[in-house]
Amino acid sequence: MAQFIQCTEQNKNAIRDELIAGLLAPQAFTSPKYLYDALGSKLFEAICELPEYYPTRTEAAIFNAHAEDMAQAIGPGSTLIDLGAGNCVKAGRLLPLLHPAQYVPIDISVDFLREAVARLQQRFPAVDMTAVGMDFSSSLELPDAVRRDKRLFFYPGSSIGNFTPDESLRFLQRIRQACEPNGVADGAILIGIDLIKDAATLDAAYDDALGVTACFNLNLLQHLNHLLDADFNLRDWRHRGFFNPEQGRIEMHLEARTSLCVRWHGGERRFERGERIHTENSYKYTRENFMALLKSAGFGAMRTWTDPRGWFLICHAQAI
Ligand SMILES: C[S@@+](CC[C@H](N)C(=O)[O-])C[C@H]1O[C@@H](n2cnc3c(N)ncnc32)[C@H](O)[C@@H]1O
The missing domain is CATH 3.40.50.150 (Vaccinia Virus protein VP39)
Known part of the structure; x- marks a missing residue:
């Protein structure tokens, strides 16, 4: 049987602090590593099967x-x-x-x-x-x-x-x-x-017709609800994924469909309609x-x- 080593018992407070600092930044952001919980990993597997990816x-x-x-x-x-x-x-x-x-x-x-x-x-x-x-x-x-x-x-x-x-x-x-x-x-x-x-190929790879990448991105909010005890409602957010030619990178964001307030234990953040959380870059x-x-x-x-x-x-x- 393969040996399994859980390296650092991940410090829950450090994770909370990092996430909250990102959510409270003027341009809210989270590290792409939080896209991967057990469901996120399965959704990434599905992305790899898509014709656009x-x-x-x-x-x-x-x-x-x-x-x-x-x-x-x-x-x-x-x-x-x-x-x-x-x-x-x-x-x-x-x-x-x-x-x-x-x-x-x-x-x-x-x-x-x-x-x-x-x-x-x-x-x-x-x-x-x-x-x-x-x-x-x-x-x-x-x-x-x-x-x-x-x-x-x-x-x-x-x-x-x-x-x-x-x-x-x-x-x-x-x-x-x-x-x-x-x-x-x-x-x-x-x-x-x-x-x-070309930008069209890149855009399609990160915003597929079936919406699997959208699910992958939205699942981040579910992960944040778990990690922060937050109350993100996934239905209030939409996926955005596009190539930014000036920066030479794909950007993924989650965009508020309406003005809303997200609360977590000990804090909150108001998002206006159209405001985004930057969730991933993929430099080319x-x-x-x-x-x-x-x-x-x-x-x-x-x-x-x-x-x-x-x-x-x-x-x-x-x-x-
Ligand atoms: C884009 S997927 C690639 C998976 C696989 N290597 C492949 O090429 O298909 C990125 C993988 O890296 C893992 N990952 C992302 N950030 C990480 C980090 N900071 N430390 C350890 N693993 C990380 C994710 O959980 C995920 O399995």
């Missing part, structure tokens, strides 16, 4: 087309650390190719991860699996049970786009640091990046911009693979 499909096609080449670049025996592993499906495809010494899926959505890793362990009983429930946005301090040599940080799905470019650099620097826990830089990163493309990169970011963070010997339309990029880079 090209990233998962495009990334999978690149892996299929270049699997041997990637496996050769990476080599066997790595410590495969899956950042934001979700349903662990992507790692499930990599395990037979990479033959890692250990598989370490990490996710904030703890119950969903627990089930996913249990399923994966049944499929691959011989692989040493240690799952970690943690929020990696503030620290990448890994438990002692995680092997220290040949770490390969797997960060697919363009999840890095949730960070601003400055935050991304700091996060990549933290990964770079975690690549040499023994003082030897023998680690690497395998990362998926969504590339800048050019290949050159992202390579420059990796280089600044201390990575080199880069290999990249893309799809025929040039919509998505997978990059393997060595800590140097």
